[in-house]
Amino acid sequence: GVPALEEVKFSITAHRGCFGGCAFCALASHQGRIIQPRSLASIIREARLLTDLADFKGYIHDVGGPTANFHSKACSLQEKGTSCKDRQCLWPSPCPRLKTGHGSCLEVLKSVRSLPGVKKVFIRSGIRYDYLLADGGCDAFLSELVTHHVSxxxxxxxxxxxxxxxxxxxxxxxxxxxxxxxxxxxxxxxxxxxxxxxxxxxxxxxxxxxxxxxxxxxxxxxxxxxxxxxxxxxxxxxxxxxxxxxxxxxxxxxxxxxxxxxxxxxxxxxxxxxxxxxxxxxxxxxxxxxxxxxxxxxxxxxxxxxxxVAVGKEEGKKGTKRSRGPAKGRGRGRS
Structure with a gap:
């Protein structure tokens, strides 16, 4: 069987919902398009509980959700509990309303990795790079990401x-x-x-x-x-x-x-x-x-x-040596 529990046992769900809008994905139907982030205090509390487990080795495998860097509501409309009816947040280009800062996501990652007993905090749920690139300060987040949170x-x-x-x-x-x-x-x-x-x-x-x-x-x-x-x-x-x-x-x-x-x-x-x-x-x-x-x-x-390469050609190459007569012990029989 697949060791599914091992993959999530030391992972933390930081939010629900996804505004990525992929045509083949049903996540928005399951969890909604509007991001529902957990509070920092709630995430820290769960991380501390993980560090108390006997088999915890210091590694938190993931802090994320459907997409790890969608930790905040996408825009002022989402903050009011609604969203655009006539366009996607990211496609064909990022919406002008979109809030692209990664400050809250960084705060969560830094806070969890600074806890006693935590050696590393990884992001394994993946990120939306188009959303990251839409952030004018993406280089700072990317630097933190590759330095501390990629396994x-x-x-x-x-x-x-x-x-x-x-x-x-x-x-x-x-x-x-x-x-x-x-x-x-x-x-x-x-x-x-x-x-x-x-x-x-x-x-x-x-x-x-x-x-x-x-x-x-x-x-x-x-x-x-x-x-x-x-x-x-x-x-x-x-x-x-x-x-x-x-x-x-x-x-x-x-x-x-x-x-x-x-x-x-x-x-x-x-x-x-x-x-x-x-x-x-x-x-x-x-x-x-x-x-x-x-x-x-x-x-x-x-x-x-x-x-x-045709087999015949290969055989032809091998057969180009001139014959030196019958092999030893295999002479011609008497006529």
Whole structure:
């Protein structure tokens, strides 16, 4: 079984709710779009209880929620118990009303890590980097984050980088991820640390064609990242993405949306995200040939897979040695 309790036993829920607005996610339906933060006193009280446990080793695995850096209400409307009816908080760009400061989040992290018996406080529930970048003082938060609260890897969720797909997902674009990645690397360099981003990626979301999947594979090649795990899109009831999957329409714009549904295409899209895995080679080659991208099959640095060398050719090379007569003990029989 999965040791689920071990993952959360020494974690603290700092807030509920999410204003991220991802089209495939049902969290806003479960917990609401309006952030409900716990008080600092309540969080500290729970942290002290954790330090009293016999098996506590000094490490608090997470202080967060659906998204760790959504610790405050998004805007003045949320403070009044409501939210915008005609737009998302972060997509297609951050709302002018959005409050982007990370002061309360930093206060919580600093307070918990300063408690007696606490060695480290990690953030493992992930952060929204587009929200972080919208904060003019994001460098200060990022410095604290990489210095004190990353356990070698930080989870982020670009999900995809093709605009055709990220627009349907209601997620930020490729350029935003690249900007954050650069800032994260710079912050680690200043802190003298070698830590990495772990991007969550999704295949076969509505809007994703084989061409888009190949674009993502090329991006992964360029940043030299090979995901160990990839999530294949599963329609979650009550979400925008599930509606797109069922109807082939974006319910908010009524635009037609391409939906990959056949097992073969879904398998090819998933394989492209892990194109280095030898088990995926045949599917990757099929996808590249279908899209006319045989330029990505070869031995060059930009190629995703190597060409298959025919067995006959290999045997021919081995058989080029001239015969030196019958092997010892295997002479010709008498005629």
């Amino acid at each position: 070698g890897q930080l989870k982020v969720a670009p999900e995809h980088i093709s605009k055709n797909v990220t627009d349907r997902m209601r997620k930020s674009d490729r350029e935003t991820f690249i900007k954050f990645k650069k800032k994260f690397e710079e912050a680690n360099k200043k802190a003298g640390k070698k830590q990495f981003l772990v991007p969550y990626l999704m295949s076969s979301h509505p809007g994703s064609t084989l061409k888009d999947a190949i674009e993502l594979a090329e991006f992964l090649r360029d940043i030299r990242y090979q995901p160990e795990q990839v999530q294949d899109f599963i329609p979650t009831p009550g979400t925008l993405s599930a509606c797109m999957y069922r109807t082939g329409l974006d319910p908010l714009t009524m635009e037609s949306v391409y939906v990959p549904k056949t097992p073969r295409e879904k398998a090819m899209q998933r394989a492209l995200l892990q194109y280095r895995n030898p088990k995926n080679r045949r599917l990757v080659e099929q996808a590249l040939r279908l899209e006319g991208r045989t330029d990505l099959i070869g031995n060059g640095p930009q190629c995703l897979i190597r060409p298959v």
